[in-house]
Amino acid sequence: MVAKSYAKINLFLKIVGKTQINNTSYHLLQSRFMRVASLYDTLGFNFNAKEFSLVGDFDCLTEQNTIYKAFIVLLPYVSKEQVKALNHTQIVVQKKIPSGGGLGGGSSNAACFLQVVNRELNLGLDKATLMEIGAKVGSDVPFFISDLELANVEGRGEIITPYNAESKFDIEVITPNVHCSTAEVFRLYAKEFYSTSAIVQTQMESWLQKSNAEILNNNAFSNNDLLKPLLRLHSELESYCQKGVFLSGSGSCFWKKCNAIEYAAKHKEAQ
Incomplete structure (x- = not known):
């Protein structure tokens, strides 16, 4: 099967x-x-x-x-x-x-x-x-x-x-040919970016209650705490940090929202 x-x-x-x-x-x-x-x-x-x-x-x-x-x-x-x-x-x-x-x-x-x-x-x-x-x-x-x-x-x-499944949306995944180590990214974050005051601020911002629309209005650095250490390790990825483009997790792939027509066309090309 x-x-x-x-x-x-x-x-x-x-x-x-x-x-x-x-x-x-x-x-x-x-x-x-x-x-x-x-x-x-x-x-x-x-x-x-x-x-x-x-x-x-x-x-x-x-x-x-x-x-x-x-x-x-x-x-x-x-x-x-x-x-x-x-x-x-x-x-x-x-x-x-x-x-x-x-x-x-x-x-x-x-x-x-x-x-x-x-x-x-x-x-x-x-x-x-x-x-x-x-x-x-x-x-x-x-x-x-x-x-x-x-x-x-x-x-x-x-x-x-x-979370409200009806609020999901179509995306395009952007896949640079770069392999990132999760362990290395977290290690650098812990060494140079971890801050107790930043943690307190983050907790006050109630991210889990934010709507997807609010999140999409932010920039990539606001949405993902691992973007800065990632770019320190892989500066070649900086060109992908454009308006409306966001980092996924601790790796090299980015994503952006696309409308239904764009999604259908992109998906058809991939088939």
Whole structure:
């Protein structure tokens, strides 16, 4: 069987604090995610393979792949018979979502894997448990498991609140040929841009209550706290910072709103 693994964009991304978990420091965020229906990877599943395997053009070792990580984290949640079934699963991945672009491709792949094997192999896990598993794989995975098109996201990404789906809009994704490291961007942000006074100001601005129209009226720097450290690391991306163009997540991809006619024409060209 074949399943679609969709991309997402961040309408905004604001850092609102830090936390320590198992002696590891994490940034706490507030963001709004929107699923991108026109951009997705394709995952093909074979449940009669000799062993668990991944096939695809990946830019990392198998052990670092989010699907493999999801497979490993999933095992303690299922029975011995279900583990046997999982061990005969092959996943063939066709990538369309740019790696390092801030569009959540790896997280989406992990979520898609968890949802499909849960359904097709009758693992019997509810959505809350799948989201718990997903959170151990990556911060964006719970959003994709939620199946929401538009949601406010908090904490490290595990707190998901539906947002008015009727306020979604068509976008064009802009994909520079640049791979950005999330870890490097956050590391530089923590070192040179993190400010307690800025955090207090951000919390007072009530970003989660802002309408999409308000967000679209801002500039890219106001909407995404990671844009400045990103440009420090990749100055070649500065030319994309134009009016009405916004950064998604911590990667190199930008997006802009487009009307229905523009969207239809762009989507037709891509087919």
